[in-house]
Amino acid sequence: MENKNKNIRRRFNYWSNDPKESRPSNEFEKLQSQLNVAIENEDFESAVKLRDSIKKLESNKKVIDKLELELRESIKEQNFEKSIELRDKLKNLKK
Numbered sequence: 001m002e003n004k005n006k007n008i009r010r011r012f013n014y015w016s017n018d019p020k021e022s023r024p025s026n027e028f029e030k031l032q033s034q035l036n037v038a039i040e041n042e043d044f045e046s047a048v049k050l051r052d053s054i055k056k057l058e059s060n061k062k063v064i065d066k067l068e069l070e071l072r073e074s075i076k077e078q079n080f081e082k083s084i085e086l087r088d089k090l091k092n093l094k095k
Helices: 002-012 023-040 044-059 061-076 080-094
Strands: none
Touching (some): 044 061, 044 080
């Protein structure tokens, strides 16, 4: 049973336990890099989609930060049902 819990925790461990390191900035950097490549390749359709994703991520940053904190806490508490719910909310905000 403990091994199963470790595996579940590992799957949900998307973020570091260090609150200073937040996924949105990493996601932002990833999207920004992809945007730069799309522009260099003159793939403007992809560039527009990436630009819109970056804007959405920036506008939802406070909500995302709050949900990520809640997710880390629910994982520590081993409340995996809540963790799944929070993970899904985060995915929807980051699309």
